[in-house]
Amino acid sequence: MAVLAKPARGVVAVVCAVAASVLLPVGHAVAANAAPAIVPAPREWTGGTGAWTATSASRLVVPAAHQTALSTVASRLRADFAAENGLALPLAVGATPTTGDVVLSLGSTDTTLGDQGYALTAGSTLTITARTAAGAFNGTRTLLQGLRGTGNRTTFPAGSVRDWPRYPDRGQMIDVGRRYFPVDWLKAQIRQMSWYKLNTLHLHLTDWNGFRIESTTYPGLASPERYSRAEITDLVAYAKGYGVTIVPELDFPAHSSHFSAYDPSLAFTCASLSKPTGVPWEGADAGGWTLDVTKPATRQFAINLVNEVADLFDSPYVHIGGDELPNDTAKAACPELVTYQRARGFAYPGDVFVDFLNVLNDAVRAKGKTTQLWEWWDYGGARTSIAPPTNVIVNDWLADGSAHANAGYPVVVTTDGVFYVSVGFGQQPGDYGYSNPYDVFNHPYSSTAGIRGYKISRWMDRSYALGVDNVDHFARRPLQVMADRTWGGPKAASLRALIDVLDRVGPGEPGADTARSQTGWAVTATSQETQSENGSAANAADNDPYTMWHTRYTGGAPALPAELVADTGTTGAVSGVRYLPRQDGGTNGKVKDYEVWLASAATGPWTRAAAGRFPNSPVEQTVPVAGTARFVKLRVLSEWGAANTHAAVAELDVLTPRFAAARVPQQQMSVRYADSAETAAENGAAANVLDGDPATIWHTAWSTSSPPPPHEIQLDLGQTRTTSCLYYLPRQNSNTNGTIARYEVHTSTDGTTWTAASSGTWENTKAEKSACFSPTPARYVRLRALSEVNGNPWTSAAELNVLATQ
Template identity: 45%
Template sequence: MRRFIRHVLPVVLLVVGAAPLGVAGAASASASASASPVTAAAGAVNPAPAVQPGIREWRGGHGEFRLTPRSRIVLGGADAAELRSMARTFATDLGALAGRILPVVTGTPKAGDIALRSRSADAQLGAQGYVLNIGNVLEVDATGDTGVFYATQTIEQAIKLDDRHTSIPRGTARDWPDVEQRAQMLDVGRKFFSIGYLKTQIREMAWQKLTTFHLHLTDWEGFRIQLPQFPGLAAADSYSPADLRELQDYARTYHVDVIPEIDLPGHATPLTTYDPKLRFACTSMDQGKWPGGELGGWTLDITKQHTRDFVHDLLEAVIPLFDSKYVHVGGDEIGLDDKKNACPELVSYKNARGFGYTGDVFVDFLNTLNKQVRSHGRTTEAWEWWDQYGQQSSIAPDRTIVLDDYIDSDPSPLVAKGYTVVASPEPVLYVSPGFGQKIGDYGYVDVGDTYENYAFPTPAVGGGRVLGYKVSRWSDSAETQSTAFFDHFARRPLEVLAERTWGSPRVPSAWTFLSQVDAIGGPPGSTAFSLRALPKAGMTVSTDSEETTAEDGRAINVLDDNPYSAWHTAYSPAAAPMPHHITLDLGANRQLAGFRYLPRQDAGTNGRIGAWTFDVSSDGVHWRTAARGTFADDQTEEEITFPTTSARHVRLTATSAANGLPYAGAAELTLLRPDSDSGPDKS
């Protein structure tokens, strides 16, 4: 998601002294071609628009479909009731792009119109696929309203990629996903996120055709739902029923399903704090080895009828607040067998019930919760845990429970047991910014590996199947960090998840794919909507200092769209003093409105820029200061905006380092253009 630390600097451009492009001995290089919208050669068929997720099947035509002052959104008579509200949202979005809100009408489409239908008999499209026939009329067809909605997101992105925001290449698209559920989980239990932030996530999820927003609503930091039946249970930062209603109504507009999770019986600290009688007396089960578990009250004592009655009443209060067919009941990170077998009351309960293992007590409890959830006409979802790390049980969770498989990299074994599975494998889809310090560490997803090498298997055997895949965003050990910090780690994994689970054609590398994503920008209404990344192809770079002996710290690395590489100023045999600068030549004057600075991502701190200035020039001699400031001393990508200006050359000067040492560096430097920019300036 496109959430950055943002500094909006409405400063007047300051003229500073003329300076040469580089200094004696400065290094320079040029960027190789990177992804950008492709224009068909004369006589060639049109390539597919470079939308995200990419279109699965495309047959290119010739010429363009173009919006005109007379264009309309036309509904067929049979579809009008189902599609009218969506069509109005679509019209508003197009208005933000094209400067005119198209009227929504019922009737026969004419040239320049967009026709929406939801009566397709193409079974392969499923509920979420669609067909675009782009000619004189842009025709959308799908089997239902969700497919039509996803078609509108493709159309909006394609129009956004056109510099005039009026045209789409002619051709035929046939597009559908690999899996039904493409999800984001957000841990709001440990760290509270506002309703406004959640709505922003929903809009950006819809832009990427993600279907499901799983909210982890309770953990040791707090219970996040205000329930009148349980006064005093909710944390100070929590959601009222009205908040949840507002959120779900908004989500419905964008075809995103909001799934609640009440984690039971582990992660129960706020419940046992609220009612201490819910706790285990035995220390082995009262505490957990996970963050927060040392406080005690980690696991509910489900051997007590009082606890079971409490949980029943709690779910009865929560379930009606949500529209989703799914209710997640947690079920993970309960003490392993050595802890369970060391608990006298648990062993006694196991024996009294005739169970073979103490683990059976928890499987039976999960099945009891499943019966309650199903009594509401819902489907239970839970984390797979009962059979991990050598735990023993003689019974298994009901096959009607959807299991989140996060420990295994391949969901196939669980599917083979007959379960419906949502896969969120820790090595490739777990985002836990409180742990990993460099790409590939636990919780810091190696998106290059996930995009290029993870198979996203979709087995369907023995009655089981893969329902979908999920990026799980955990807040433990980072509860006090900013939302921008969290988004820095989650943005790229979500983009990769959306692409790979849709089944889009693969591009040569993850970095090519991600540069295509950046070229699109965000959805209408988002903070990223008005700015788009300027393609780096053809740019050249120069610097006063780069390390090439002890490491590959060349300046050209800021233009390769690869966060694993970085520019670093020279330090062998010795470092030159501050300031240091890096300069980009765009080849022609372009409209610029900001830039993004990504510091090194390998856990090192040397080279993180502290104070800086950003200067622009049309001739490389006379410079104007567009912005100045100080970057945070962390790994987060920072976005700087300034009043739109025309420039061919840009120069980032580090006047100090965040750690006070004489080094500067960057993994990536990305220039931002206003969405209205239509190419090199003619002046």
């Protein structure tokens, strides 16, 4: 779908606070617990005193009557709970709850909760009650987020939550039609969505340059990069386990150049509809843009695909597109369309396309499903004498959805501008295609009856050369903020306050590291610009991505290196430092070479924890470190700007590891085995993965021979430890040879018997990757590289680290 209008920009400060209190006997007044950090904020919180605490004796108790209905939710909770704190939480069906147990049950009679709400009560036990499994699942996300508010992730503040969403549909659309994304990446999206209680993943599966699902009805139609039927079945089941519904979209009758290339007889031959001119739509000049819906064979082709997709996806919805048809002038210039219009007795050429959508709607409804389509048939003054029936759900991209809702249509709002992320068009505030989280935060979400929800639409026009990390970076904050605002809980005092909570909650990967709150930090720098702009050091810790620290340049710029020091106010374990480059598109000061130093006191001693080079990218970067610190120093050695004099940082975050442990010190580990290493033409020794230097790498042999994958490297942890993550840092120079794509991780206590722990595909970025799994006793950890990002036979790694509890 084309992006056509720029949103209005602005910030409206809205302050909303909710306080809870309890009545206690005179002389025993104890402050009630504040609400835990949860995103989205719960609708209702009543604070108690004390906390629920999990121990090694804690169990997950499920009533026998609810065991089947809650089996998937219980399984997911047990795995995620263990990833947070190392506790197994054994399942106890029908048991009597005791202190420390988690109770998961259905049968709530609270009708306000609906089918997605839940009630959570934390006392001696922690109980989640809902009317449906979907509601119970949402309750488990609240539990897991609340655990992250404590150092060992085993406690939840005493109190009660009553929680339900304002809108039933909340999610995102991903354009996999223009650009294919691997299944593992889509699964990661699902995990992140469910963490914030987003429940709808709309997949735009077709576009002018691709058809992304294997078709048995039309062999040869699918693009080379496509999802097999088995992959779709697996993905649908995976999403269901996370409470996410996948909405498949086949975009008809425009955007159809790929269909037309498959069978030219399907398309209009008139130039005005085949190659529309004067339009901003990528691919419109490829030919065959519009299907010839006047032909019975074309209609049957579309019906057959709708039927196939409806059967393949376990979803109550099928989206049939309908957008970006050429305008009425172009329609009137197509003789075959006008001839058909008159023969059918339609008042306008546009009626032919509405009639086609109605035919597809009948096919969808015959499958027992509901049709979704884009607002377009009435766009830009298009004339029609008929309209789609009000049993279809309109995806309104042009306005706030109220007009269609008032006309009787159920509506999902995805307004162009505020809810559009089109990274190929814009990557800074004010650009078209840039979704500003301030706009998402302050958007006046509609109270009009019929508005079912909201979604972020992520279009991939012109994004083909961008890394996946770039594509994700610009959607992350808008999605998080929309998730909070569309759930309907108390609005944070400001976007900055919400971002601080988001960072403390952390991402949705099981057991992910979280960021320390920036509240109360004192930040200093060796230099700061305060005359020509607000380049104060404090801007690097204000939870605002659009302010920044910038070294002084008025009256002369001091030479690099420059130092930024954050006093976080708390001494504790540090697992990483996160750097956000300036987000305004500028290059001056963007950090190139850097060092990270840690200290527990302002006077030191300081320990250099990491060094390396950031890419010249707007994407947030994470530097893995291991240590204990209150003070964190980023030392900037060089910049990507031409002057090589400045330094600039939008945000600096300090990451905290999960439960009481952190990464195993590399000096306590050794490389037990590597199947191959290049030591003749370069220093590619396996030991380089444990030397703390991201500039050195292990690289498999290439000078005399290049053995094919899989390649493996085994780490000896020095003793048996409870392990739960392997961290992989790819080579950090401009070369990508050997960078791992598909991988497997195995663990072993004796080095002989290995247990599969994790597998997947890592993105082709320089950022550190993780493979996390349920805590497992192991002395040995094995990484197997199954493929390389370029398809070469090599494997490389700059650093490997292992997370363990002892």
